[in-house]
Amino acid sequence: MARNRSSNTLVVQQARAALDQMKYEVAQELGIQIPQDGYYGNMATRDTGAIGGHITRRLIQIAEQQLSGGIRR
Incomplete structure (x- = not known):
């Protein structure tokens, strides 16, 4: 079994792509x-x-x- 480099395992494996995308977006926003x-x-x-x-x-x-029903404040 291939191991991921990270010791963190996702509960919802399908979220990996969204989290990776978020990582790149945040890094770009921060100029990293x-x-x-x-x-x-x-x-x-x-x-x-x-x-x-x-x-x-x-x-x-x-x-x-x-949790709030999608209402933004």
Whole structure:
């Protein structure tokens, strides 16, 4: 069985493409270049943390909107 480089496993495997897309969108918004080869070892921890933090904020916002019936405030 092939292992993913990340120790994180998705509960909903079909969400992988959407999460990857979000990662690239957030990185672009922050002006951070994601390595084409997928190796993050040469990136600054600050940059990878910023991407992860922004993704988390977006996911929380999406969940809050769904829980509230989709009403934005």
